[in-house]
Amino acid sequence: MAVALRRAGEEQIRRRRRRPFLFGDHLAATAVPPFNGGGVPYSSDPRPPGALWGRPGEGGGKGSVPLRLPGGSPLPLHRHPHHPGAGYHRRRLRQAPALLPRPLPLRLPSPFQEQVRILSLGGVRSSSSSTADGDAADESGSVSDGEPPRSPSHCAELERVCKVVEELFAADCSMEAVLDQCDVNLSGLLVVDVLERFRHAHKPAYRFFRWAGRRPNFSHDAETFTKMLFVLGRTRQFETMVAVMKEMGEKGFLSMEAFEVSIKAFASAREMKKAMGIFQLMEKHNFEAGLDTFNCLLGALAKAKLGREAHDLFDRMRGHYRPDLKTYTMLLAGWCKLKNLSEAARIWNEMIDEGFKPDIVAHNTMFEGLIRGQRRPEAIKLLELMKAKGPQPNTCTYTMLIRDLCKGGKMEHAMACFREMIDAGCVPDVATYTCLLIGFGNAKQMDMVGRLLKEMQEKGCPPDGQAYNALIKLMTNRKMPHDAARIYKRMIGLGIEPSIHTYNMMLKSFFRANDYENGCAVWEEMNRKGICPDDNSYTVLIGGLISHGRPEEAHRHLEEMISKGMKAPQIDYNKFAADFSRSGNPDVLHDLAQKISFSGKIGVSNMFMDWAERMKKQAS
Template sequence: MNQISFHAIKIFISSPVGLVEMITPMHRFRSSAHKVFVRMLSSSTENLPGLVDPTDKVCEIMASPSSPGLELLLDQSGLRVPPESAETVLKRFENAGMLAYRFFLWAQKQRNFSHSVNTYHTMIGSLAKIRQYRIMWDLVAAMQRGRLLNVETFCIIMRRYARAKKVEETIYTFNIMDKYGVSPNLAAFNGLLGALCKSKNVRKAQQVFDQMSYQFEPDAKSYSILLEGWGRAPDLPKMREVYRGMVNKGCEPDIVTYGIMVDALCKAGRTEEAVDLVQEMSSRGCPPTSFIYSALVYAYGVEKKIENAVSAFLAMERSGIKPDVVVYNALIKAFCLVDKYENAFRVEEDMMEKGISPDSRTYNIILTSMISAGQTKEAYNVFRTMIKRRDCEPDSDTYTMMIKMFFKTDKPEKALKVWKYMKLKQFVPTMHIFAVLINGLCEKGEVDQACMLFEDMIEKGIRPSGSTFGKLRHLLLKEGREDVLKFLVGKINDLVEEPADN
């Protein structure tokens, strides 16, 4: 097989019916004229600063199938990208690590251009997500030369290493801060504890705390991080032990501390104990927040005690606490758990009447419940409602569950329409979205489309999981298409050959 892109043999996927309005001939004419006008302006952006924002045009170029010629396309566009636009572009494409990195390198070659600290941080997080650690450390060295390093830089790296289950590398990052001219302080220490706890390494975090607490005097945040870690474990006796140690050290618990403990007790099914703790808070002059009430509402919902959930919500309002989207989401979840969707939608209406916009999690809660209950048609209608709203865009979880739902209900054409809609919205897919789509296509025997998406995934710098590649490999071998398999293996090797470890 010739070394050509699968984009050249891409199968046409029609625009999603009901998701995108049909474009009229007059609209197409206006769109073409507009594009010509934008090109005319963008070529002289340097002479007319501020007249044209290049962000959307750059994103359009990066989302195009011609990513191998990305740098050439950017050069030919005549665009000059200011640092604030580069920051926005990289934020949008942080799921496409190597593609984002190519833009990062192109942008910094512009005359009189310097990336901001935030841009470096976004790029470091993006590269670490796909385990391109040596390139990540090259950027750290560049930040050092530019005197841009700070504690947050190392906290980002610690979080990424911890999520990848690289515990030793997480601690190593903390220990070498001094070598880069950044002195580790209490914020860095808390960053290390937080990275370990959030990646379910609370025992290691406790060990680090016990060994290093003499260097850094722990504050309420240090203890709260450990409390949250043990609460998620869950290990309530150990959580209570840390709490006692905190009080004995003279470190007064704050509202965050109480919130963590109430949340942990609720999730462990100890709702009554959580209620007692809320009463203790009030007696100590530390009134509960909407987050604490949301934990109670959620707990009662899980227990399917819907009356208690509603009572907790009303008690919060009576106490003068204004509900936020988090507590509303908890109440919606409670109604969904008992299949009372009409009530859930009434809660959503109440939110909007009070000026609180639903977020993607609001809809994801409803979608998850409906899909689990087999109400796929109703779920699709909720999704359609969601995308019509301008203030609530679907997120990666939304797209993942919708694509998965359509494959499970033997409607691959609708899964592909959701994918097409994502592309029209310039939403950069995550590895999980790619995996769900590729796996679904493999199960349907759609090997050409699966290969096309697999290549697209690699070109965006997203490293495929072993299981996803295994399914595609099995299908290709079954069809006797070793040449295609060899082509894709070469693509993977090109990506992996980029230095991946420090």
């Protein structure tokens, strides 16, 4: 009998799963039309679009869910008689509950008529894990296109000064004495550009900054001090950074830009107490820490994937600042970065309850969060809802979906979405085309890559530096260094200036292919063009030199890297020490061990010490 009852129950569940859901007439106005998406697929979902039902047991009446409004009473949405019962959802434990904003009923007062709401998601598994995005490093603080162009004489003076700083600092000579004799025509713009050139190497940058401050007929201003703060924050030299800020306060050079640079630097390093200390410093120097500054801190925390810390800070400071739409958007971005969609949904609800109407930025943030959280069905439903109720999807919205489809290798669907984007009146930008270039490149459809590049030129949307970097990275990953070199030459021929990321990928491409000569040629060209190597540059170069059995050259660049204040790289130190020990010079390894110990790699330092002792015993 028990077996028969169990089978009858299973049969009833199967019937319920096959039964189509029908909207009631009273909800017809809020139904979301099915998304064809030009053929974009998504998994079948027996739940009603928009997740109108929420969690079992919620609400004041049986089989209903309250729809809360600011200042209003709950509106029950009655369960359709054919909708599967609550027990059905409890049994299907592996089915993730829907996460989708839905429009409020059309009979509501006009201020809320077009707003969208996300029902709370008690059943969504939150994930605080994050994966590397592979994004390029933040290049904020570099010379922007809006600044006045540099004259030829200024550029010549910049190259002369940078050459002196680079060569004499590396040789541990008296850089300041030589600069004194060079009769440098100092200006604020020159100091800013030199600091920008050495933004990855805080030691030579700081020494030059101090030398310039001691020169007669020159004194630092707010701009040069702020640039020095940027370099110190980027390299996480926080003690020196705080000292510079104190000096700026004494000289009256503190500004809102300086405070924001410091807040972002501390937040990116997860130094919450120091970031909050900036607010106290602002009050001390009679700066009003307004809502914009607070939003800047929340945005920096969100970017650093500190969504929980951002929300805790928001709760603590709720009485000091009246949040606006940007505040909630920053909080939303923080949870979406962590793929914690249940918290993101709660923030969305709170934003609606506070009377804010989410704009296209908030919608795109939620859309990207759904895609990052591998909730493409709900993301597509949100896209359809935006098309039906607004705000209308823009180029950024479609580009995020195209990027996700390309990442999954669904190029036919990506092109269908691309065509739909054009039909909707959204003009593709370079970022859109770059996603397709990478997708077709990974799919080894190089004919499509060529066609897209041609189309970009014809449509007046030529590839920029990031697009060419993406193509070079593609060739590097496919171990095609000479194709990467051809793309690099084409990039140069079109007048696009390579960035540090371009050179790093070219270095990696040649050293991966065991092409030592061309790898070194890239390094020399970097120096010739005045590009200051960063940590990744040195790591690739030193690793390549070690793999090619050139420990002496690797040692020279390793010492150079550490002398600039950079951390010792992650390389094969065992092979390096073993190869270097054949030269029979234990003192060199002993000195290197001491220098590496200062950079925090105690294990590597001890290993070098052991090799040095072995070499001494063998020599005796």
